[in-house]
Amino acid sequence: MTTIKTRLVTALGGLLLAGGAQAASEKLYLFNWTQYMDPAIIQAFEDKYDVEVVQNYFNSLPEMFAKLKAGGVSQYDIIVPSNYYVPRLIQTGMVQKLDKSKLPNFDNIMDKFRDTAYDPGSDYTAAYQYGVTGIVYNAETFPDAPRSWSLLFDPEVNPSYPFAMMGDGQVSMGAACAYLGHGYDCTDLDAWKESARLLLKTKQRGNFSGFVDGTPALQQLARGVTHVSLSYNGDYLFYKEENPDTFKNIKFMIPDEGTELWVDSMMIPAQAPHPDLAHKFINFILDPEIGAQLSNYNYYSSPNAAATPYLDKVLTQPPVTPADSDIDKLHFTPSLEGDKLQTFNQLWTEVQSR
Amino acid sequence: MVESSLTASRRRAVVGETRHLLFSVTPGAAWITVFLVLPSLYLMAVAFMTNGPYGLPEMPLSLDAFRQLAGFGFLGWSPGNAYTLLRSLWQTFVSTALVVIVAYPLAYYITTCREKWRPLMLLAVVVPSWTNQVIRTFGWMNLLAPGTPLSDLAESLGLIGPHMGLYPSDFAVTLGLVYNFLPFMVLPLYAAFEKLDVAQVQAAQDLYASPVRAFWHAVFPQTLPGLLAGTVLVAIPAFGMYVIPELLGGGKSMMLGNLVARQFSGGSNWPLGAAGAILMLLATFVGLYAMRRIGRRLGGGEEVVI
Amino acid sequence: MRKRTLNRGLAGFWWLTLAFLYLPLAVVVLFSFNSVNSAAHFADVSLRWYHQLLGNAQILSAFRNSLILAIVSSVIALVIGCLIGYGMYRHRHRRLGWLIVLIYLPIVLPDIVFGISEMAFFVQINRATGLLEPGLGTMIIAHVTFQIPFVALIVYSRFVGLDPTLFEAAKDLYASPFKRALHFLIPTLKPALISAFFLSFTLSIDDFVISFFTAGPESATLPIYIWGAIKKGVTPEINAIASLMIGAVLLAALVSLLFNRPRRR
Numbered sequence: 001m002t003t004i005k006t007r008l009v010t011a012l013g014g015l016l017l018a019g020g021a022q023a024a025s026e027k028l029y030l031f032n033w034t035q036y037m038d039p040a041i042i043q044a045f046e047d048k049y050d051v052e053v054v055q056n057y058f059n060s061l062p063e064m065f066a067k068l069k070a071g072g073v074s075q076y077d078i079i080v081p082s083n084y085y086v087p088r089l090i091q092t093g094m095v096q097k098l099d100k101s102k103l104p105n106f107d108n109i110m111d112k113f114r115d116t117a118y119d120p121g122s123d124y125t126a127a128y129q130y131g132v133t134g135i136v137y138n139a140e141t142f143p144d145a146p147r148s149w150s151l152l153f154d155p156e157v158n159p160s161y162p163f164a165m166m167g168d169g170q171v172s173m174g175a176a177c178a179y180l181g182h183g184y185d186c187t188d189l190d191a192w193k194e195s196a197r198l199l200l201k202t203k204q205r206g207n208f209s210g211f212v213d214g215t216p217a218l219q220q221l222a223r224g225v226t227h228v229s230l231s232y233n234g235d236y237l238f239y240k241e242e243n244p245d246t247f248k249n250i251k252f253m254i255p256d257e258g259t260e261l262w263v264d265s266m267m268i269p270a271q272a273p274h275p276d277l278a279h280k281f282i283n284f285i286l287d288p289e290i291g292a293q294l295s296n297y298n299y300y301s302s303p304n305a306a307a308t309p310y311l312d313k314v315l316t317q318p319p320v321t322p323a324d325s326d327i328d329k330l331h332f333t334p335s336l337e338g339d340k341l342q343t344f345n346q347l348w349t350e351v352q353s354r
Numbered sequence: 355m356v357e358s359s360l361t362a363s364r365r366r367a368v369v370g371e372t373r374h375l376l377f378s379v380t381p382g383a384a385w386i387t388v389f390l391v392l393p394s395l396y397l398m399a400v401a402f403m404t405n406g407p408y409g410l411p412e413m414p415l416s417l418d419a420f421r422q423l424a425g426f427g428f429l430g431w432s433p434g435n436a437y438t439l440l441r442s443l444w445q446t447f448v449s450t451a452l453v454v455i456v457a458y459p460l461a462y463y464i465t466t467c468r469e470k471w472r473p474l475m476l477l478a479v480v481v482p483s484w485t486n487q488v489i490r491t492f493g494w495m496n497l498l499a500p501g502t503p504l505s506d507l508a509e510s511l512g513l514i515g516p517h518m519g520l521y522p523s524d525f526a527v528t529l530g531l532v533y534n535f536l537p538f539m540v541l542p543l544y545a546a547f548e549k550l551d552v553a554q555v556q557a558a559q560d561l562y563a564s565p566v567r568a569f570w571h572a573v574f575p576q577t578l579p580g581l582l583a584g585t586v587l588v589a590i591p592a593f594g595m596y597v598i599p600e601l602l603g604g605g606k607s608m609m610l611g612n613l614v615a616r617q618f619s620g621g622s623n624w625p626l627g628a629a630g631a632i633l634m635l636l637a638t639f640v641g642l643y644a645m646r647r648i649g650r651r652l653g654g655g656e657e658v659v660i
Numbered sequence: 661m662r663k664r665t666l667n668r669g670l671a672g673f674w675w676l677t678l679a680f681l682y683l684p685l686a687v688v689v690l691f692s693f694n695s696v697n698s699a700a701h702f703a704d705v706s707l708r709w710y711h712q713l714l715g716n717a718q719i720l721s722a723f724r725n726s727l728i729l730a731i732v733s734s735v736i737a738l739v740i741g742c743l744i745g746y747g748m749y750r751h752r753h754r755r756l757g758w759l760i761v762l763i764y765l766p767i768v769l770p771d772i773v774f775g776i777s778e779m780a781f782f783v784q785i786n787r788a789t790g791l792l793e794p795g796l797g798t799m800i801i802a803h804v805t806f807q808i809p810f811v812a813l814i815v816y817s818r819f820v821g822l823d824p825t826l827f828e829a830a831k832d833l834y835a836s837p838f839k840r841a842l843h844f845l846i847p848t849l850k851p852a853l854i855s856a857f858f859l860s861f862t863l864s865i866d867d868f869v870i871s872f873f874t875a876g877p878e879s880a881t882l883p884i885y886i887w888g889a890i891k892k893g894v895t896p897e898i899n900a901i902a903s904l905m906i907g908a909v910l911l912a913a914l915v916s917l918l919f920n921r922p923r924r925r
Contacts, residue, residue, distance in 0.1 A: 029877050029878075031877070034892055054877065054878055056877045057888075057892070059891060059892060060620070062620035062622075063619065063620055065408075065409075065622070066409075066618065066619045066620050066622075067619075069408075069409060069410060069783070070618075070619075070779055070783050070794060070873075071782070071783050071786050071793060071794040071876065072794075072877070074786070074790075074793065075793060075794065075795075075876055075877050076877060088407075088408055091407075091408075092407075092408050092410075160515050160516050160517060160518075161517050162500060162517055162518050162519070165605075167605075167620075203605065203606075206515045206518070207515055207517070207518055208605075208606065209518070209519075209522065209604065210522050210604030210605045210606060211604065211605040213891075215892065215893060216891065216892055216893035218893070219697075219892075219893030219894060219895065220893070220894075222697070223499075223697065223698055223894070224500060224501055224698070225499055225500055225519065227517070246697065337407060338407045339407075341407060341408070341622075342405065342407065345622055345623060346422070349434065349613075349616070349623075349626075350432050350434045351434075352434075352605055352608065352616070353434035353435060353437060353438045353608050353613060354432075354433065354434040354437055371751070374747070374750065374751075374837075375747055375750070375751045375754070377743075377747075378743045378744060378746050378747030378750070379743070379744055379747040379748070379751075379756075379759060381739075381740045381743055381744070382740045382741065382743060382744030382747075382763075382808050382812060383744070383759060383762055385740055385804065385805065385808060386762050386763070386765065386766065386805060386808060386809075387762070389778070389801055389802070389804075389805045390765060390766055390769070390774070390777075390805050391762075391765070392781065393777035393778050393780065393781035393782075394769070394773070394777045396777065396780060396781050396784065397773070397776065397777040397780055397781075400780060456677060459670055459673050460673070460674060460677055462670065463670040463671065463673065463674050464674075466667065466670070473917075474917070475674075477913060477916075477917060478678060478681075479677075479678075479681065481909065481910070481913045482681045482682065482685060484862070484866075484909045484912065484913065485685060485866075485905065485906055485909050486865075486866050486868065486882075486883050486886070486902075486905060487866065487868055487883075488868050488883050488886050488887050488890070489685075489688065489883075489886065489902040489905055489906065490684060490685070492688065492886070492890060492898065492902060493683075493684025493685055493687055493688045493902075494684050495890075495894070496684070496687045496688060496691060496899075497683065497684055497687050501698075501701070533680070533681070533684070536677075536681070565666075590768075591770065593770070594770025594771070594772055594773065596771070596772045596869055597868060597869065597887075601890065611770065611772045614772060614773075614776065615772055615776070618776055618779065618780075618873070619873075624780065627776065628776075628780075631772075631773045631776060631777070634770050634772070634773055635769070635770075635773060638768060638769070638770060639768075642768065
């Protein structure tokens with residue numbers, strides 16, 4: 001009994017020591033979307049600056065925001081929110097201004113991403129990647145799928161196959177608004193109410209399978225758990241290239257009524273533990289070759305003008321770069337705040353709980 | 355003189371006793387007070403605050419959260435939260451009833467088996483509950499997904515639509531709850547069956563023709579304390595479940611626990627979540643109180659010590 | 661005659677229920693050996709998901725966190741719980757109703773309310789003072805809080821089962837309370853201490869909801885990792901780690917069975 005005890009204690013001690021030894025070098029805490037960062041880039045950064053990068057992941061923006069509120073503001077060094085969350089992050093004081101003097105590569109960013117509506121003058125954000133949200137579906141089940149949200153919302157187009165909607169309320173609401181003709185970026189209360197009613201009716205259909213976030217939706221499609229869902233163009237292509245067999249029938253499409261164009265940016269939380277290192281990381285990502293490596297890995301469009309010559313050919317075509325005819329179908333999700341945001345949240349909780 | 359030294363030593367003993375009491379009890383009591391009572395009080399306070407624009411509670415005190423919980427919002431009254439609450443009550447009731455129906459024959463059967471097998475049988479029933487809740491529920495997700503034998507069977511019976519799985523659905527949540535809580539009912543019922551007065555049962559069998567009436571009049575009343583203990587262990591936690599409705603219910607079968615959690619981890623409304631938490635606490639305490647009252651009336655003072 | 665059919669019916673029911681109880685676990689284990697990523701079709705036997713597991717640094721770190729959390733919290737809870745259990749016993753003739761309520765509170769509270777109040781409380785303290793950042797520290801505190809009542813009750817019931825005159829005898833033998841504790845109380849308590857430690861350990865390892873709400877960026881435990889993996893998109897790698905945990909539980913069951921066989925008092 002005593003020998004077993006001593007052995008157990010030594011084993012545990014070894015485990016603890018092993019954990020402790022890693023704490024010696026400085027760390028960078030990255031809070032990012034899943035499937036969005038190339039492990040080789042992380043390794044390169046760790047080697048260059050002799051630090052350790054701890055990656056944490058979120059699958060949706062509400063999840064990211066909740067984690068930040070629950071203490072994440074002083075625990076993460078870099079977060080990667082989408083455009084429509086930036087204003088609320090700035091207004092609640094959860095992020096700090098970027099020190100451009102520490103970011104020599106900042107000028108690599110394309111002009112259109114340097115002075116945006118959601119962050120004038122780019123004081124707080126450094127663009128990371130941009131992409132499109134669209135419908136992913138099983139082409140075997142729907143060989144003549146209409147290029148429309150009706151694949152999701154019309155019970156006659158899909159009477160019996162399981163489908164899912166996106167967990168992020170603003171995207172689902174935007175899709176409903178687009179389908180009803182109000183445009184993806186509607187903010188009018190009556191349009192919202194009508195869309196909420198459509199979402200409720202859709203949710204109560206027999207073949208509704210649940211709310212799923214963008215990246216998990218692809219796994220569900222591959223496993224045959226759902227046949228129609230929403231997801232992102234880059235994730236779709238990533239999985240398709242990695243598993244051509246499982247994904248050979250899965251297709252991505254941009255609905256004609258309009259859909260989301262989003263821009264993700266790197267931001268530094270207000271009480272980040274290692275702001276200097278965070279700036280170094282942002283600068284590292286903005287390097288032309290690293291920026292290209294990132295896009296080549298996750299199949300998203302790069303906002304880095306200097307990276308263009310290094311991009312793979314597949315990135316210049318749809319689904320990554322939308323066709324010219326599709327450009328005006330793409331809209332930013334509206335940034336909400338104050339009363340409007342509260343109203344929206346209430347509507348969305350309503351949809352989810354009935 | 356002897357008297358005064360006696361009272362002095364008695365006083366010293368009393369002081370010593372009190373000091374001992376304080377020394378042994380204070381760490382635990384202080385810990386629970388600081389790290390449970392205080393946070394719970396804070397949460398209850400949050401329910402009376404206003405929801406800030408981005409979800410964190412702000413100062414002007416108000417009853418808005420409770421109004422929202424009852425369904426009143428910017429857009430008049432909507433029944434969503436009422437549905438969630440009713441669903442929670444219904445799921446608790448149905449799953450507890452099913453657990454009772456399954457556990458009774460099981461517990462009885464174990465007592466009819468030979469002494470030496472009984473610990474092994476009880477262990478066999480209890481071991482699944484030793485596995486992690488998330489893993490257990492994940493197992494049911496695997497079993498009830500579309501395309502699995504169970505789903506195919508249900509589809510051929512016409513119970514679900516084509517290509518659908520048995521989850522997410524109310525049925526899956528009930529199944530998950532029953533699975534989770536069955537062992538907690540079997541153990542107390544087994545204990546009650548062990549203590550059964552067989553003479554009463556035989557007398558009843560002589561008096562009544564049908565075994566059903568014998569059961570109802572002789573066996574059932576004697577197992578009531580066990581049934582009560584089991585119901586406390588099943589119904590009250592079932593009402594506040596989070597993992598099972600979240601994984602097996604998806605967006606289709608939300609219970610109160612999910613509504614509350616959502617306000618803290620995605621939705622942006624801490625006061626609403628806190629109001630829901632108060633509702634859960636109320637339900638828990640009312641349930642416990644009701645059980646104790648029934649227990650005292652039936653068992654004649656037999657305390658249910660878990 | 662009727663009784664025999666009843667017994668046969670009950671026996672059948674017993675086996676059916678047992679199958680019901682073990683079916684989900686069996687399916688998890690079975691599909692962990694599936695060579696393709698599907699819940700519906702089992703293709704070939706393959707160990708690929710287990711290989712993937714071994715290379716997964718996050719799982720290993722989650723495993724380490726689970727262990728550290730369980731051991732540290734169980735030890736702290738053991739000390740505090742013992743003290744309070746002994747105090748409850750020694751002063752059981754006093755009116756300590758409020759203490760009983762306090763002890764039962766963590767057991768009775770729904771774990772979602774428990775987790776959320778801890779989180780809300782820690783977050784506000786953290787904003788005000790910078791202490792109690794979400795991480796292993798806050799998780800340990802939360803776990804100790806729900807373990808103390810179990811330890812206290814186990815210790816208390818062990819004492820209650822003892823002959824009170826033993827305490828008098830101990831008082832005669834050992835003058836100082838410290839010596840009494842060392843040579844009498846702790847040895848008598850040993851079986852209760854061991855089972856209290858294992859109960860606390862199990863409760864901590866298995867806990868999900870409370871850990872989920874009090875965790876920080878680096879302190880994910882195994883249940884939290886599995887939950888995240890399920891939310892992220894199910895692959896049989898989850899089956900693999902789940903199967904390992906199920907294996908550990910079965911092992912523990914076997915151990916407890918063997919322990920209870922030769923009854924040594």
